[in-house]
Amino acid sequence: MSRIVDSQFVEVNKSTAIALDKAAKNAPAGCEAAFAVVKSAFAPANSAYENISEATKQIVEVVKENLSAATSTAVKAAGAAA
Numbered sequence: 001m002s003r004i005v006d007s008q009f010v011e012v013n014k015s016t017a018i019a020l021d022k023a024a025k026n027a028p029a030g031c032e033a034a035f036a037v038v039k040s041a042f043a044p045a046n047s048a049y050e051n052i053s054e055a056t057k058q059i060v061e062v063v064k065e066n067l068s069a070a071t072s073t074a075v076k077a078a079g080a081a082a
Contacts, residue, residue, distance in 0.1 A: 002057065009049060013042065 017039070024035040 002053065006053065013046065016042070 020035060020039060024032065027035065
């Protein structure tokens with residue numbers, strides 16, 4: 001699922017960049033600075049998304065490992081009790 005979200009995020013970024021470029025070409029003179037500001041805002045947003053995505057993947061991995069360890073402990077305890 002994260003691959004799907006990641007690929008959609010990349011596609012949205014590409015589409016947005018293309019739309020901004022087209023809009024900038026058709027915008028009145030003097031609007032370049034405004035488009036530069038909007039484009040520059042994408043870098044920190046992308047970085048934040050990547051950081052959150054990586055942190056989420058790490059959390060999921062830790063949860064999987066902990067669940068596996070808890071399951072193993074429960075199975076051993078059930079076997080010892082029987």
